[in-house]
Amino acid sequence: MERKKIILASSSPRRADILRKAGFDIEIVAADVDELSEGEPVETAAFNAKLKAQAIASQYKDELIIAADTVVCFKGQLMGKPKSLNEAKKGLLNLSGETHEVYTAVCLSCGDRIDQFTGLSQVKFKDFTETVVNQYYSLVNPLDKAGGYNIDESGDLIIESFDGEYENIMGLPIEQLKRHLKEFP
16 A cells, blocks of 8 residues: 555654655644653553654554654663753763663554564663763764764764664664554554
8 A cells, every 4th residue: 555645643743754765655733742761661661662653653543653752771771861961961971881772662643553673772882981081072962862962963972882773772673663564564
């Protein structure tokens, strides 16, 4: 079935870029919802992604809606979007030399059909000091990013390596999404 339009239920410029680079024609409709910020990582991300999809679904009943939520998890604790620069710096310093998980839950919705899946990547940070964090934050705004960083923006300053889908760390596991779209009616 040929779809006329894909609705991205997100205001994330990174998700929009990932979809466009993959050749998708999208319309952005930000979902204004109160997201969960604590709980088990996969369940929290999945809940938030579905919440975003449902918020938009009533306006676009016959269109495919893609909604996603990314959470960063370190030692079992969620690291959301920092509320201040000081909170961001503290969080990033805690990750120095450590490995953490990035989960991105995706919800596909069209009419009464829903499909959900979650991508997982692991990110190993370099050992770094507050000087490096200050340098990084002079280049990157941490306040709109889970965990206070973006792999795609000067990530070489802080990231040693990663395992899993690069785009998942950015906010949308595009290869998994493509596989699910092939099976989504």
